[in-house]
Amino acid sequence: MGIQEEIKRLEDEIKNTQYNKATQKHIGILKAKIAKLRDLQNKPKSTGTGYSYAVKKTGDATVAFVGFPSVGKSTLLNKLTNANSEVGAYAFTTLTIIPGILEYRGAKIQVLDAPGIISGAAFGKGRGSEVLAAIRNVDLVMLVVDVFSPEHIPVIERELYNVGIRLDQRPPDVKIVKKDRGGIHINTTLPLTKIDEETIIAILHEHRIHNADIVIREDITTDQFIDVISANRVYIPSLVVVNKIDLAEKEHIQKIEEVLKDRAHILVSGYKNINIEELKEKIFNSLGFMKVYLKPQGKKPDLDEPLIILRNSTVEDVCNKLHRDFVKNFRYALVWGKSAKHPGQRVGLNHVLEDEDILTIVIKRT
Numbered sequence: 001m002g003i004q005e006e007i008k009r010l011e012d013e014i015k016n017t018q019y020n021k022a023t024q025k026h027i028g029i030l031k032a033k034i035a036k037l038r039d040l041q042n043k044p045k046s047t048g049t050g051y052s053y054a055v056k057k058t059g060d061a062t063v064a065f066v067g068f069p070s071v072g073k074s075t076l077l078n079k080l081t082n083a084n085s086e087v088g089a090y091a092f093t094t095l096t097i098i099p100g101i102l103e104y105r106g107a108k109i110q111v112l113d114a115p116g117i118i119s120g121a122a123f124g125k126g127r128g129s130e131v132l133a134a135i136r137n138v139d140l141v142m143l144v145v146d147v148f149s150p151e152h153i154p155v156i157e158r159e160l161y162n163v164g165i166r167l168d169q170r171p172p173d174v175k176i177v178k179k180d181r182g183g184i185h186i187n188t189t190l191p192l193t194k195i196d197e198e199t200i201i202a203i204l205h206e207h208r209i210h211n212a213d214i215v216i217r218e219d220i221t222t223d224q225f226i227d228v229i230s231a232n233r234v235y236i237p238s239l240v241v242v243n244k245i246d247l248a249e250k251e252h253i254q255k256i257e258e259v260l261k262d263r264a265h266i267l268v269s270g271y272k273n274i275n276i277e278e279l280k281e282k283i284f285n286s287l288g289f290m291k292v293y294l295k296p297q298g299k300k301p302d303l304d305e306p307l308i309i310l311r312n313s314t315v316e317d318v319c320n321k322l323h324r325d326f327v328k329n330f331r332y333a334l335v336w337g338k339s340a341k342h343p344g345q346r347v348g349l350n351h352v353l354e355d356e357d358i359l360t361i362v363i364k365r366t
């Protein structure tokens, strides 16, 4: 039996099993088995040709359009990224991911358009999984749908879910420390209402973990617990972009607004230039940038030209942006501002910065 058939068999078994306290453990094991098979399926196949899966990241952040063919992704990419921006073609053997650069309020945002990667069942298989490797690395996923096909949103979400991409979720607050002996110890800081200890242990055993200390600080579900063990999950915010609104009646647009009211979304027309500036602003705000002022040692900080960088960036992220040798030659950094315990605090590469911090980086003389 192929992996796909085996997944289907296990999914059918879950569907046919009524969920209750008595079956929770059994369903947990089935879900863990499916997760393992999917991970196996999603592993990039080594072809021996050594081509790279990842599109080179440039700019201050990277976002991707994901959607069915012909929803208007290329049109939107052309509207967002200025004509002079550097556009290169990166070969994905048979597929091509097209990056453009959107310059907005001082930030350079790389926008990826992966043409035609979603075509129902073909998504996530074969070459499609290579494109997904690029999507895994982005800072914001834009789910693009045609104004008459909002039902595509859950389809795309499911495809992304099945390859380990979690949209608009935070990593569950669970720590697992594997050990050599001593069995499994579970510590919880609150009552668990969606998963019991027996299920947790059965899932751990399914992953061949027999000795570990587990600390759970959140009322997690079985799926979330499996995500923690699987460890190759990525957590990315999303923005729904409904395109071609020039074709729809007012009543239809109102209905779409109602359906999407609880999530980040925007209605646009790439073709008729409706809400394109608003889309740029939404992208910028969804990404969440901050300003960091650089202060050369012994001099005044440069307050006129702050560095624009993603929120929660570390000193290392700043170093990487400035010069490729900065991390290698890094000695220490000094920080003033919200993230500093006291003005001029001496910090290392993994120090997390905050908006409007002032930073001095001291590197080795070479």
Ligand SMILES: Nc1nc2c(ncn2[C@@H]2O[C@H](COP(=O)(O)OP(=O)(O)OP(=O)(O)O)[C@@H](O)[C@H]2O)c(=O)[nH]1
Residues within 6 Å of the ligand: 068, 069, 070, 071, 072, 073, 074, 075, 076, 114, 115, 116, 117, 243, 244, 245, 246, 247, 268, 269, 270, 271, 272
């Ligand atoms: N009416 C209308 N048509 C649009 C709009 N945006 C794109 N189109 C048209 O829709 C068709 C598909 O647009 P593309 O931008 O090529 O779509 P795509 O999603 O990049 O398609 P693939 O490359 O196949 O993935 C083209 O004929 C566009 O002119 C829009 O806002 N309104």
